[in-house]
Amino acid sequence: MGDFDANTRFEHLLRLADTNLILGHRMSEWIGKSPILEEELALTNIGLDLIGQARALYEHAVAVSGEQSNRDADDLVFLRDAPEYKNLLLVERENGDFAHTMVRQLFYSAFAVPVWEALTRSVDTEVAGIAGRAEKESLYHLRHASEWILRMGDGTEESHRRAQEAVNALWMYTGEMFDMDDVETAALEAGHGVDLTEVHEEWENTVREVLTTATLDYPEDCWMLKGGRTGKHTEHLGHLLSDMQFLQRAYPGQKW
Amino acid sequence: MVATPIQSRADELLERAKAVLDQVCDPEIPVLTIRDIGILRDVRMDKDGTIEVVITPTYSGCPAMGMIAIEVELALAKAGIDAHRVSLRHSPPWTTDWISDDAREKLRAYGIAPPNKGSNSKRALFSNEVIACPKCGSGDTEKISEFGSTACKAHYRCLSCREPFDYFKCI
Numbered sequence: 001m002g003d004f005d006a007n008t009r010f011e012h013l014l015r016l017a018d019t020n021l022i023l024g025h026r027m028s029e030w031i032g033k034s035p036i037l038e039e040e041l042a043l044t045n046i047g048l049d050l051i052g053q054a055r056a057l058y059e060h061a062v063a064v065s066g067e068q069s070n071r072d073a074d075d076l077v078f079l080r081d082a083p084e085y086k087n088l089l090l091v092e093r094e095n096g097d098f099a100h101t102m103v104r105q106l107f108y109s110a111f112a113v114p115v116w117e118a119l120t121r122s123v124d125t126e127v128a129g130i131a132g133r134a135e136k137e138s139l140y141h142l143r144h145a146s147e148w149i150l151r152m153g154d155g156t157e158e159s160h161r162r163a164q165e166a167v168n169a170l171w172m173y174t175g176e177m178f179d180m181d182d183v184e185t186a187a188l189e190a191g192h193g194v195d196l197t198e199v200h201e202e203w204e205n206t207v208r209e210v211l212t213t214a215t216l217d218y219p220e221d222c223w224m225l226k227g228g229r230t231g232k233h234t235e236h237l238g239h240l241l242s243d244m245q246f247l248q249r250a251y252p253g254q255k256w
Numbered sequence: 257m258v259a260t261p262i263q264s265r266a267d268e269l270l271e272r273a274k275a276v277l278d279q280v281c282d283p284e285i286p287v288l289t290i291r292d293i294g295i296l297r298d299v300r301m302d303k304d305g306t307i308e309v310v311i312t313p314t315y316s317g318c319p320a321m322g323m324i325a326i327e328v329e330l331a332l333a334k335a336g337i338d339a340h341r342v343s344l345r346h347s348p349p350w351t352t353d354w355i356s357d358d359a360r361e362k363l364r365a366y367g368i369a370p371p372n373k374g375s376n377s378k379r380a381l382f383s384n385e386v387i388a389c390p391k392c393g394s395g396d397t398e399k400i401s402e403f404g405s406t407a408c409k410a411h412y413r414c415l416s417c418r419e420p421f422d423y424f425k426c427i
Contacts (some may be wrong), residue, residue: 052318055317
């Protein structure tokens with residue numbers, strides 16, 4: 001192991017970028033239907049941050065990793081089918097109700113903060129730079145999600161029930177985040193990656209603190225679904241892509 | 257060493273490019289130049305005489321970055337400096353700590369509360385910063401929303417003079 005060639009490097013950057021892009025797109029689906037005006041601004045701003053982080057990573061991946069088929073960042077986003085996407089399963093889940101969206105955000109941001117923090121020490125200085133800014137943005141998202149979980153969990157009977165249901169429903173998609181497979185291991189050994197077992201510990205502490213403060217139950221260990229990072233996705237991703245990619249599929253090469 | 261005429265012409269061009277770029281304003285916050293805000297990182301000249309302008313993005317998703325690159329190119333072209341190139345640099349990452357004191361005062365006068373200094377102490381999950389009202393200076397303000405009208409702002413309200421205002425998010 002430890003062979004960190006151009007393909008593996010590209011794959012590693014793509015995983016990071018795809019996860020941010022897909023969650024960013026999910027956030028954009030709230031436009032026009034958020035519960036209150038302030039949340040409309042918040043959800044779209046979070047989406048903007050995530051898509052911006054993804055864009056920087058795609059452009060960097062294309063620039064340094066010898067993209068084989070000459071695709072640029074837009075091609076990667078608009079012309080790949082689901083099996084070529086390497087995002088985490090958690091972020092492709094449909095938005096559901098507001099509690100679902102916020103719990104998903106808590107689970108992801110609590111993961112993203114330590115991941116970006118570790119990547120600020122990447123030997124790839126461009127990634128370290130992107131990570132430095134993304135870490136602070138993710139902290140902001142984490143705080144926002146945490147405050148909502150607190151309000152909902154420790155709010156009314158209805159909001160508590162919905163928040164707990166979201167926690168229970170999304171839990172099986174969290175295990176995949178910490179899986180050190182060959183690509184993650186090779187990246188870590190080459191100084192480009194993150195020790196996800198260390199991240200797991202910090203994630204558990206953060207999530208446990210927020211859920212407990214919000215009077216919600218921290219779920220027990222259960223079977224975890226995996227596959228996103230290797231292109232095995234749930235049905236939800238295909239529907240998302242058909243929406244996001246419609247314009248380029250129907251009118252190839254069309255520009256704004 | 258005595259500068260050759262060619263060298264001094266090159267120096268003069270570089271100085272002129274810098275002076276032009278010092279006038280380029282942020283499209284979202286027109287009271288600040290891109291140098292004030294820390295977006296303009298470097299202006300230099302290549303061996304072949306091309307002016308290279310290095311800019312750094314503020315917030316990852318800031319939609320103004322494309323516009324800023326266009327305004328940089330436009331300003332140089334208007335000044336007759338055709339050989340130029342704009343490049344984007346992510347490292348080191350931009351932080352609100354790079355906004356100069358002078359620029360902070362301009363922001364405040366414009367009605368936007370400037371970002372607090374010390375952008376790295378934000379680990380507390382449920383903390384609340386004290387933000388002074390840019391209109392009356394009162395510290396008795398409340399947060400309406402973590403997110404505001406642009407990627408870089410949060411939304412506040414002053415409880416003394418009752419004015420709502422933008423706060424430049426600290427990152």
